[in-house]
Amino acid sequence: MLTGKDLLAKVKDLGDVSKSDLVKACGYVSTKKGGGERLNFTAFYEALLEAKGVNLASESAGGIGKGGRKLSYVATVQGNGNLLIGKAYTALLDLKPGDNFEIKMGRKGFRLVPEGDG
Template structure:
C-alpha cells in the first residue's frame, strides 16, 4: 500500500482512471474469505488525506506503530502462555516502566486498571 508522497505521485500519474482502478493500483486491496478481491476504499481515502496533510485526529485503527505499520488492536497468547501488549500500545497510553496495574479477570477477558485509580474513570 502506497502512502505519503508515493501515494500522491501515483494518483497524479494515473490521472483519469476509475476509482476502483486507482485504489487497486495503489495497493489498497485485500482478499475476502472466499478468495475474492476486496477494495479498501476507506483506508485509501484516509491515506490520501493524510498524505495531503489532513489529520482527522482519529485514534484506534489509524494508529501507527513501529515501522509505520498500523496497530491491529489484537494480541495473541504466545506459545509460552505470555500475552504481549507491545511498546506501541504503552506509548499511546503514555505508560512508563514501573507503572502498576491491577488485573481484573472476567469471563474470557482481562482488564488492566492502573493501581490507585477509580475504575469508572478509565475509558
C-alpha cells in the first residue's frame, strides 16, 4: 500500500481513472474468504488525506470514546427508532449543537451532508 509522497505521486500519474482502479493501483486491496478482492476505500482515503497533511484524529478525542474505549464506528437504532451517533464522534468532527445535515440516500446506504455543502 502506497503512503505519503509515493501515494500522491501515483494518484497524480494515474490521472482520470475510476475510483476503483485508483484504489487498486495504489495497493488498497485485500482478499475475501472466498478468494475475491475487496477494495479498501476507507483506508485509501485516510492515507490520501494524511499524505496531504490532514489529520483525521482530533487531539481531544483521538478515536477514543468514553472510558477510554476505542470507537467502533458502529451505531445501533434505539428502541424509540432514533439513531444516536454519540459525543465521541461529534467531537472527532468538531460538530457543534445546532449544526444541520441533509440526509442523502444512495444505493448502498445514506450520507450525512453538512447543510450548504450540496
